[in-house]
Every structure is written in structure tokens, then in C-alpha cells.
Amino acid sequence: MTRTACSSQPPEGRFTHEREVLIEVDLIRVSLTFTRQVSVFIPRTRTLACALALVLAVALTVGVAPARAQSAATTGIIRGTVYNASGEPVPDASVVIHHLETGLRTVVETTSSGAFARALLPRGTYTIWVVSEFNLGEIRRENLLLHVGETLDLDLAFRAIELQEVTVTAEQAPFLDPEDATQSQRLSEEIVDALPNNGRNLIDLTLLTPGVAISQGPDGEVLNIGGQRGIFNNFMVDGADFNNPFFGEQRGGQRPAFTFNQDAVEEMVVVSQGAPAEFGRSSGGFINVVTRSGTNEFRGSAHYFGQWDAISSEYRPHRGGGKPEFGRNQFGFTFGGPIVRDRAFFFVAYDQQVASETKQATRAVQSPAKLGKLDNFLRTRWPNLFDAEFGPISRSDDARAVTAKLDFNLNALNQASVKYNYAWSEQVNGTFDVDSWGLSANGVEQDYSHAINVGLRSLLGNTAFNEFRAQWAIERRPRRYRGPVLPGAAPPPTPQFDAIGGRPFPDIAMDFADGFRIGLPFFLPIHPGEDTRLQLIDNVSFLTGDHLFKAGIEYNRTRVKQQFIGFANGRYLFDSVDGFIGFVDQGNRFVTCSDGSSSSEGICPEGTSITGPVLLYLQSATVPGVPPEDLGRQSFYTNELALFIQDTWKIRTGLVLNLGLRWEGVWHPNVFVDPEETFYAPYLSDPRFPSNGTIPDDFNNFQPRFGLTWNVGGKDATVVRANAGSYYARIPGLVFAQHRSTNGAFQQILFRSSVDAPVLGPVPPIDELIDGASATPFLPEIHVSDRELQLPRTWSFGAGVDHAFGNGLAASLSWQHARTDNLFRFVDRNAAVLGCAAVACIRDAASGGNHHGPLQHHQRRQFP
Amino acid sequence: MDLFNITNADNFLDTALGSLLFNFDGSIRSGLGDTRRAQIGVKVRF
Numbered sequence: 001m002t003r004t005a006c007s008s009q010p011p012e013g014r015f016t017h018e019r020e021v022l023i024e025v026d027l028i029r030v031s032l033t034f035t036r037q038v039s040v041f042i043p044r045t046r047t048l049a050c051a052l053a054l055v056l057a058v059a060l061t062v063g064v065a066p067a068r069a070q071s072a073a074t075t076g077i078i079r080g081t082v083y084n085a086s087g088e089p090v091p092d093a094s095v096v097i098h099h100l101e102t103g104l105r106t107v108v109e110t111t112s113s114g115a116f117a118r119a120l121l122p123r124g125t126y127t128i129w130v131v132s133e134f135n136l137g138e139i140r141r142e143n144l145l146l147h148v149g150e151t152l153d154l155d156l157a158f159r160a161i162e163l164q165e166v167t168v169t170a171e172q173a174p175f176l177d178p179e180d181a182t183q184s185q186r187l188s189e190e191i192v193d194a195l196p197n198n199g200r201n202l203i204d205l206t207l208l209t210p211g212v213a214i215s216q217g218p219d220g221e222v223l224n225i226g227g228q229r230g231i232f233n234n235f236m237v238d239g240a241d242f243n244n245p246f247f248g249e250q251r252g253g254q255r256p257a258f259t260f261n262q263d264a265v266e267e268m269v270v271v272s273q274g275a276p277a278e279f280g281r282s283s284g285g286f287i288n289v290v291t292r293s294g295t296n297e298f299r300g301s302a303h304y305f306g307q308w309d310a311i312s313s314e315y316r317p318h319r320g321g322g323k324p325e326f327g328r329n330q331f332g333f334t335f336g337g338p339i340v341r342d343r344a345f346f347f348v349a350y351d352q353q354v355a356s357e358t359k360q361a362t363r364a365v366q367s368p369a370k371l372g373k374l375d376n377f378l379r380t381r382w383p384n385l386f387d388a389e390f391g392p393i394s395r396s397d398d399a400r401a402v403t404a405k406l407d408f409n410l411n412a413l414n415q416a417s418v419k420y421n422y423a424w425s426e427q428v429n430g431t432f433d434v435d436s437w438g439l440s441a442n443g444v445e446q447d448y449s450h451a452i453n454v455g456l457r458s459l460l461g462n463t464a465f466n467e468f469r470a471q472w473a474i475e476r477r478p479r480r481y482r483g484p485v486l487p488g489a490a491p492p493p494t495p496q497f498d499a500i501g502g503r504p505f506p507d508i509a510m511d512f513a514d515g516f517r518i519g520l521p522f523f524l525p526i527h528p529g530e531d532t533r534l535q536l537i538d539n540v541s542f543l544t545g546d547h548l549f550k551a552g553i554e555y556n557r558t559r560v561k562q563q564f565i566g567f568a569n570g571r572y573l574f575d576s577v578d579g580f581i582g583f584v585d586q587g588n589r590f591v592t593c594s595d596g597s598s599s600s601e602g603i604c605p606e607g608t609s610i611t612g613p614v615l616l617y618l619q620s621a622t623v624p625g626v627p628p629e630d631l632g633r634q635s636f637y638t639n640e641l642a643l644f645i646q647d648t649w650k651i652r653t654g655l656v657l658n659l660g661l662r663w664e665g666v667w668h669p670n671v672f673v674d675p676e677e678t679f680y681a682p683y684l685s686d687p688r689f690p691s692n693g694t695i696p697d698d699f700n701n702f703q704p705r706f707g708l709t710w711n712v713g714g715k716d717a718t719v720v721r722a723n724a725g726s727y728y729a730r731i732p733g734l735v736f737a738q739h740r741s742t743n744g745a746f747q748q749i750l751f752r753s754s755v756d757a758p759v760l761g762p763v764p765p766i767d768e769l770i771d772g773a774s775a776t777p778f779l780p781e782i783h784v785s786d787r788e789l790q791l792p793r794t795w796s797f798g799a800g801v802d803h804a805f806g807n808g809l810a811a812s813l814s815w816q817h818a819r820t821d822n823l824f825r826f827v828d829r830n831a832a833v834l835g836c837a838a839v840a841c842i843r844d845a846a847s848g849g850n851h852h853g854p855l856q857h858h859q860r861r862q863f864p
Numbered sequence: 865m866d867l868f869n870i871t872n873a874d875n876f877l878d879t880a881l882g883s884l885l886f887n888f889d890g891s892i893r894s895g896l897g898d899t900r901r902a903q904i905g906v907k908v909r910f
Contacts, residue, residue: 196866305905313900433893515884
């Protein structure tokens with residue numbers, strides 16, 4: 001993902017941003033449409049020149065289809081009214097709807113008001129004809145293209161009785177969607193196929209949507225939609241939840257090159273605002289991907305794309321010049337067709353990437369002399385273990401993705417589908433790309449997932465439809481260490497170290513300026529690290545009068561299973577390279593003093609004080625009575641239930657109102673230990689203590705939704721849109737991980753420093769660990785959830801107007817306002833116990849944050 | 865053939881915030897990303 005100088009970067013969505021308790025965003029959007037829409041998102045704080053430059057730049061490079069109404073996650077709707085030659089509604093007329101690609105043919109009859117509707121239709125080209133028992137002739141429409149989530153609204157009129165002959169009309173979709181109340185962007189198969197996409201990761205294409213940007217998330221870059229946190233999006237594939245329940249991002253996260261063959265995508269829709277009640281679990285936006293299916297024709301594709309350094313450029317001279325060393329090969333195929341014509345179809349897709357690069361070929365550090373000294377010390381002190389520590393690092397980036405899909409037209413009333421998706425990726429030395437960090441601080445990053453989806457779409461009588469979808473998926477993200485082990489040192493007792501065959505060098509950082517780092521990063525090794533998801537969805541649509549109702553239920557059950565040992569192998573922060581060398585060479589009692597002297601006995605001259613070299617040593621461990629091998633082991637469930645109902649009401653021709661209400665409830669995981677048995681049990685009844693020790697569930701999440709479109713004059717030339725609603729996001733499992741276990745009653749974090757050594761005890765030598773299992777917690781770091789914890793909520797309002805000038809040119813102007821509260825954070829700086837009255841509140845008051853006290857729902861502190 | 869980053873502009877990665885000494889992030893990339901890259905490819909549809 002590339003940022004530009006005119007990037008519309010929203011506020012960052014990082015967990016550790018302590019003061020971000022409320023986001024309020026206003027967006028003004030200007031779009032120009034040239035045959036296919038070209039849109040640019042302009043924050044109102046940007047300059048006009050910058051905006052115009054972006055408009056021009058994007059207009060020259062991007063073609064995006066006009067947005068369509070989002071009325072269903074994976075299918076579309078054809079509805080309308082049948083009239084006779086006098087303009088009166090025709091009841092009991094038969095409307096035949098024929099999907100050309102698969103031969104699916106269904107018949108619905110018009111109601112007493114002449115209305116008809118057919119929901120749950122697959123994307124594709126349709127022919128429709130209408131016949132009536134009153135011998136009115138036949139209406140026939142051909143080449144109607146229906147997109148995912150779109151509602152095609154047709155007024156069909158018989159001509160005079162002499163029209164016994166067939167009337168054939170070639171349809172062309174209106175340039176502006178007259179029923180779309182959302183702010184959304186559609187990327188059809190043709191567009192995805194035609195656009196150059198560096199890396200073939202379809203997620204990058206979401207950046208074509210106005211209001212979508214990127215920022216750094218908890219484990220790499222995340223998408224920000226409408227100014228909201230990246231972890232608040234809902235990424236869906238074929239209507240199934242495609243999110244990681246622990247990190248809150250899309251399945252696979254940011255490290256895999258891709259998780260789908262891009263050519264397997266039939267359509268991708270990004271809804272940045274105004275989604276109807278069917279869509280939930282997001283206060284940001286919705287990314288809806290629908291994969292291709294087989295048809296009556298055998299079709300496929302094969303591709304190869306290669307990049308390597310020989311045909312690429314050097315860095316510019318002021319950046320040091322030189323050519324990066326890399327190579328990347330991507331190859332794959334898609335193939336689909338009929339198993340039984342008009343009845344059963346198959347589709348398969350495969351994509352693979354084999355890539356490598358040399359990173360840190362030159363080390364851009366502030367002090368090359370210190371780096372050289374450290375490098376030389378490591379080579380001398382531990383021969384053969386750090387020979388390549390600060391040399392160039394070879395990094396791989398391999399990926400594979402498989403999709404297999406079967407679709408069945410069981411009969412005119414029922415269609416079924418089964419899909420399997422597998423994705424795998426591995427980056428050797430893919431943990432960091434930091435010039436001052438060594439090879440040993442890199443591990444092997446893996447991600448692989450399996451997902452099985454099934455779906456059944458049924459026509460229930462003449463005006464009712466049912467859709468059932470189910471998913472089971474598992475994702476694993478093991479992270480392995482491949483650096484040196486300490487000779488003769490015993491590893492921590494957790495099972496991850498069995499495969500390493502010894503104790504890795506601890507996580508060691510040093511030097512304020514450069515922050516050199518070697519050894520096992522504290523978040524490795526991760527094994528197991530997996531999550532599973534079971535999802536069940538059922539919804540019913542039915543037509544009555546001018547109302548098309550849809551109601552549904554969704555259930556999610558996720559399980560996170562992992563063992564995160566954190567600082568179990570120890571983490572050292574040294575003030576300098578010399579301090580580190582002195583600590584290793586002269587022993588763990590080595591200290592530096594305020595007068596510049598040092599001592600290997602841990603004693604400074606009278607009148608001076610200890611200043612280093614160990615600024616901080618951290619080690620996580622279980623508490624007495626808990627088996628040490630259970631450190632960081634977790635397996636917890638989260639259950640979610642949602643209900644919704646929505647009505648798409650065609651008030652009159654050209655005026656459509658969408659009203660909906662959604663409710664969501666969540667059962668969060670429980671804590672490990674009964675709060676009454678924890679270290680902080682004496683405080684549970686103290687109103688000043690922010691928590692009752694549990695992780696609150698949240699069931700009070702009612703979300704009204706509103707959408708209105710006005711096709712001015714009914715000519716599809718000018719369309720006015722408005723939407724409003726509330727949206728609740730999830731709280732990822734990562735936020736609760738420490739709340740469940742770090743409570744002083746299960747595990748603890750031991751800390752030492754050179755300064756505190758006379759009180760707390762000496763900092764352990766780097767080849768030793770503190771026996772944490774026998775250490776009674778002292779000032780244990782504890783993590784709790786606020787009593788009033790609630791899901792983040794966004795109130796969103798938007799309005800816009802589109803106008804088609806003809807000849808393939810249209811323009812639009814829209815406004816969006818989004819306000820989010822209940823944002824969670826790790827530390828409540830407004831808490832009086834943290835000195836709010838003296839310092840912190842003064843600062844927060846200046847920023848207005850002090851007025852958001854009820855919005856703060858995550859707290860962490862130490863209680864003496 | 866495709867060309868990316870035609871002007872060979874600086875393409876900064878995700879730099880760390882604050883001192884690296886006290887960094888507790890799980891994913892950091894410093895320095896420059898891709899230079900101007902050419903891509904050779906072939907795609908067949910049937």
C-alpha cells in the first residue's frame with residue numbers, strides 16, 4: 001500500500017493510543033464519473049489544490065463502477081410493478097426470470113397491486129418476460145445485468161392488445177443507481193481484472209473507495225473506512241464473516257501476500273457508510289467480496305506475473321542509491337464450468353507466490369560505530385552464533401491460495417452452494433524490517449486457514465424467500481524463532497521451546513538513539529495460535545404491497561486458542577551498548593553510576609547513585625500453585641447473536657425509503673480465576689476500583705438504520721440520497737487476553753532494574769531466569785475490564801446528490817458525518833488514581849477529552 | 865508489462881513511533897519500500 005502526500009489518512013486506530021476515546025469525522029466527497037465512476041475523497045482540511053491534484057491523478061488511472069444499492073450480501077433482487085396499457089396494475093401476471101449463465105429460471109406472480117419481487121438472485125445477466133391470463137400480450141426485457149447487493153426496480157407495461165407480437169427491449173442499467181442510499185463502491189469482475197494491482201492482493205483495491213485509507217494496526221497495516229479504526233471493519237466473503245476474532249482485522253491479517261486468487265473474485269463492494277440493517281458487527285465499513293461460480297460454459301484463466309531487480313529502478317541518490325535485491329513470481333489459474341448443464345457447476349482457483357528479497361542491505365543507523373562495536377562483541381563473545389546478525393537479511397514472502405466451489409440449481413425453488421478455501425503464507429525473517437535490529441530478532445511468520453461455506457437459497461411461495469448460510473473456519477498463525485540459543489542455558493518450561501532445542505537469547509534492546517535489538521522477540525514463539533469460527537445466518541425476505549421486508553438472525557461462535565508466553569524468556573532494556581557489554585562481561589551486579597564510574601559489585605561511590613545499565617528487565621511467569629508450563633495458555637469462546645428487520649418501501653416511483661433495526665448481543669469470555677480469589681479481590685467492592693473483575697457482556701445494542709433515495713423527476717438524471725444510523729463494532733479478543741490471565745492470581749510479570757536491584761533483587765544474568773513459579777507476586781501488574789464496558793458505537797449521517805450530464809459523464813457531491821464513542825483503550829488517564837486531578841486531567845481538559853468520561857471503558861493499573 | 869511507482873517516489877514504510885528502545889509493537893518496518901518496479905506478465909482467458 002502506498003501513501004501519497006495528499007493521503008487522506010484518518011486518525012490512527014491503535015490499541016495503545018491512550019487518549020483516543022472519541023472520533024468525530026466529517027467528510028466531503030466529490031466524484032466525477034466518466035462512463036465509469038472516478039471518485040476522490042477529500043477531507044475538508046485538505047487544500048483545494050491537493051484535492052484537484054488527486055482528482056486528476058485518480059481520474060487518469062482508475063475506473064470504478066457506479067455504486068449500487070446494498071440490499072443483500074451475496075445476491076441481488078429484481079422487483080417491480082406490472083401495468084396494463086392504461087397504466088393500471090396487473091394482478092396475477094406471471095413474471096419469468098431467467099439467469100442466462102446458469103439457466104436458472106423462476107416464475108413469480110404479481111400481487112393485487114401488480115407488484116412482484118424475486119430476491120436471492122445470483123449476479124449475472126437476466127432475461128425477464130411477463131405474461132398475463134388477460135391476454136395482454138408479453139413483455140420481454142433482455143440483457144439485464146444484476147450486481148451483488150443490487151435491487152433492479154422495473155416498471156413493466158403491456159402495450160395495446162394488438163401487441164400479441166413480442167416486444168423486445170435491450171436494457172441498459174441506469175448510469176446512476178436510483179435506489180442506493182449508501183456510500184459504496186463496486187468493483188466488478190471486469191474492473192478487478194483490468195486494473196493493474198501490484199501484488200494481486202484484492203484488499204489493496206479497496207483503497208479505490210472514497211473514504212478508505214490505511215494506518216498501522218496491532219499487527220501491520222489496517223484499512224480505515226470513514227475515519228474509523230481499522231479493526232472496526234467487517235470483511236465478508238460470500239456473505240460469511242472473514243475476520244480474525246483475536247486481532248480484529250481480516251483473516252490472515254496483513255502479512256500474507258493474498259488469501260484469494262484475485263481472478264476468483266466476481267465482485268467486491270466496499271460500503272463506507274449507510275449500510276442497511278442486514279449489515280452489522282462494524283462501526284467502520286463493510287468489505288463484501290463475492291467469489292465466482294461456474295456457469296454453463298467452460299471458462300478459465302491462467303496467469304504469470306514476475307518482478308525482479310534487474311528490471312526495476314535504484315533508490316534515488318538522496319536516499320542512498322543502490323538497487324534493491326528481490327524477485328517475485330506469481331502464477332495461478334481459474335477454471336469453471338458445468339457438471340450437469342443448468343443444474344450443477346464447479347469452479348476452482350489457485351494462486352501462488354514465490355518471492356524473496358534482501359533487506360537491511362545497508363544499515364541506516366545513527367551511530368554506525370556503536371553498531372560495529374556491538375556486532376564485534378557478539379561475534380567475539382559467542383563465536384559462530386551471531387556471524388550474520390547485522391549483515392543483509394534474506395527474507396521470503398511465499399503464499400498459496402486455493403478456492404473450490406460447487407453450485408447447484410436443485411430446482412426452480414432452491415439453489416445450493418458449497419465452497420472451500422485454503423490460504424497459506426510464510427515469511428522467513430518477516431517479523432521486522434528495522435535497520436538497527438538483528439537477524440535473531442526475526443522469526444518465521446506463518447498464517448494458514450481453512451474455511452468451508454455452505455448456502456441454501458429458497459423461494460417460499462410467490463413472494464417470500466429464505467437464505468441460509470453457514471461457515472466453519474480455522475486460522476492458525478504460528479510464529480517460530482530461528483535464531484541462536486544460549487549455550488548451556490535451560491529454556492522456560494513452556495512447550496514451545498521443545499522444538500527449539502534450548503533457550504533462545506532473550507529479547508535484548510539497548511541504546512536510546514538506535515534501540516539495537518537482538519534475541520527472541522517477546523511475542524515469539526507462538527504455538528499454538530489459532531482461532532475457529534462457526535457462523536450461522538438465516539434471513540427471510542417477503543413482499544407485501546410496496547414493501548419488501550427482510551428479517552434475519554445471525555450467530556457467531558469463535559474460539560481463540562493460543563499460548564502467548566510474553567516475557568517468559570526475559571526482556572532487557574539497556575541504556576547503552578557499553579552497558580550491555582559491561583553487564584555480560586562483568587556479571588549481573590555490574591552497575592553504572594551518576595558520576596560516570598561503574599562497579600561490578602553493584603555499589604556506587606558515596607554521594608552518587610546507580611543509573612544503569614539495565615533500565616528494565618521484564619519476565620512473565622506463573623504464580624505459585626499454577627503449573628509453569630501453563631503460562632499464557634488460553635482457550636476462550638466468544639458468542640454473538642444478531643437480529644435484524646428492514647423494509648425497503650417504494651413510496652412512489654422515484655422515491656424509496658429504507659428503514660431497519662438491528663440488535664446485537666455479545667457474550668464475552670470469562671476470566672481465568674474467580675475475581676474473589678485474585679490479588680485485587682479486596683478492592684472489588686470499592687467504588688473507586690473500576691472493575692468487578694469480570695469481562696462484561698453487552699446486549700444493549702439497538703441500531704436503527706435509515707436510507708432515502710429520491711430519483712428527481714424519475715429520469716435517472718438526478719438522484720438525491722440520504723442515510724443515517726448507528727453501528728456497533730466488535731472488541732477483538734486481543735483486548736481481553738490479559739484481563740483473563742494477568743491478575744496476580746494466575747500469572748505475573750516480574751520486573752527488575754539496576755536502580756531497583758537493592759530493593760527487588762539483582763537483575764538475572766542473560767543466561768538465567770528468575771524462578772517465577774516460586775515468587776509471590778509483588779506489586780503485580782493486573783488488567784481488568786471496566787464495569788461499564790460497551791461495544792464501540794458510531795452514529796453516522798450522510799447525504800449526497802448525483803447528477804448525470806449524459807454522454808457518460810456524471811458528478812456527485814456528498815457529505816458524511818461519523819461520530820464514535822465507547823472506544824476502548826488500555827489506560828484511563830482520567831482516573832484520579834493516576835493523578836488526574838493534578839496533571840492528567842488538566843491536559844485532557846484542554847483537548848476536550850475530560851468531557852468523555854463516560855466513554856472510557858478500559859483500565860489498567862497497579863494497586864499496591 | 866506493468867510499471868508501478870513510475871516517478872520512483874520515496875515510498876516510506878511503517879516507521880516506529882518513539883524510541884525503538886521501548887518499542888513493544890509486533891510489526892515494524894522502517895526505511896523505504898518499493899522503488900519503480902516493472903512487472904512482466906501474461907494472462908490467458910479461455
